[in-house]
Amino acid sequence: MIAIIDYGMGNLKSIHNALTTVAGNPVIIPESRDLAGADAIVIPGVGAFGDAMRNLSPFADALFDLVDSGMPVLGICIGMQVLLDRSEESDAAGFGLIRGDVVRLPDGVRIPQMGWNELTIRRDSDLLAGIEDGDFFYFVHSYYCVPEDGQTVVATTDYGVDMAAVVEQDNIHAVQFHPEKSSKKGLVILKNFVEMIKC
Template sequence: MIVIIDYGMGNLRSVQNGFAQAGFATVVSADPKDLVQADGLVLPGVGAFGQARESLQAEGLDKAIYQQVAKGVPLLGICLGHQLLFDSSEEMGEHRGLGLIPGEVVPFTGEVKVPQVGWNQLSIKRKHPLLNGIKDGDYFYFVHSYYVRPKDPAVNLATADYGSEFSAVVQKDNVFGIQFHPEKSSRLGLLILKNFGELVEC
């Protein structure tokens, strides 16, 4: 069972529909009891980092996430969920993340228009089953003003460029994060959801 974590932040049904199109049934739940019985977890999200982190803590969902990750259950963070996997964020102050992957979330700076909204290309850094069927230069749909800066660049499965290079897909053990929206990224986005579903079934 794949559980999509409902902590009041965003696009739960579109992610669920994406998994359904990819051939995987999911459950949307805000109950920690469901999370600790899951074979795979998905942490989506749209909105503010600090509010999201508070919501996870208030409902006890963060404890369930830690418990499952420690057991080796695959966890996929999407967009804001991807950013929450890291240690901290500078969005509207300093906020502590889940700390599952060392690194920080920082704002885009310089000449680029913020937020980044639209299609951007991936640069594949290393092979992994999550990216089966994805080629260097393939396009995915992004919407974000902040990006992840991992402490160890080796966690990057793929990066993208928006004024400068930033992390687009990361992996550390059984924890995965993607900055773009797979459910809005057409066939290739659904392929990544399918790949994650197959990782859960392994």
Template sequence: MMFVAIVDYFMGNLRSVSKALEHVGLNVVITQDSDVIRKARALVLPGVGAFRDAVRNLKALSLWDEILRFIESGRPFLGVCLGHQLLFERSYEFGEERGLGVFEGEVVLLPTKVKVPHIGWNQVWKKRESKLLEDIKDGEYFYFVHSYHVLPKDMSIVVGTTDYGIDFVSAIEYENIFSVQFHPEKSQKAGLKLLENFKRVVLNG
């Protein structure tokens, strides 16, 4: 059976992510098992909480290198919120912490001139054509809950940005890697459309 694996590393409510993926017609397995991840057609790394806790939990579960191997295999990968941030080299939340380093860049605090954390609906503006945001209108609203944002060294991977004191990166697409700062599972019709687009990638490449 073809299925999508969601990584369970004790960081956030995974049932809402699972239900949203199931709603668009994907078979989903929530797992901490490396063997299950190796057999998955696609991998989703969600997460809410502190970057440092996420790193420690993934390493304690022996999933850190497994995630990197999965991404390197070329199969579809979707990072959500904290899972989006973990793709980068380092974060400065509670001191410097090394990330997965899939992309060059860092994770920094949103500007202090705005209310942090950034919670609620905000617009995503398209930077270029992408599979993930296909048939989603420019400036569509998605639901955010975060205090930090990513600063990629290579801006060509960016497919969406959001204005909150600054224009921060809210969606990334590069080869088999997709990631978003917002929560598609909490973003109603727009979020489900994005997950349908991810499903199309999972099924067809």
């Protein structure tokens, strides 16, 4: 079972439908105690950083334990950003599971970045099996992640700045775009994530 953390902001139908399509057996989890039976965790991407951290705080202890236990975690969009230390968007602290900052998109580009942008793959990753350089994914965001350790950056995208689009550190996987809104290529990534449980 893949637990989709429901932190009460926006609908989770798209990610639920997409994981169902790739046989991920998703369950929407509104309470941290329901994480017990999970094989993997998805932190979906809805809302602003401060609200997200406030609403996610009841899940923090369980999340830290499960990450330590090696359970695969996938953060999407704001669900990626909350994994870092802090964001320019809010005074709230992030989870700090990945060292680094979340900063605002640079001047000179339309904000938010909204639409399909290309990946440049920086290193091999099981999450990106079947994905090629130049494949497009759907992004909607005003801030982006700058991990301290550049080695965690698996793929980047260019929007006024070359920024992290996919970050991985051990069992933590994070994508700035929305795989559940990125048509077939997005489903490939979700399928790859589902495969990680079976290993």
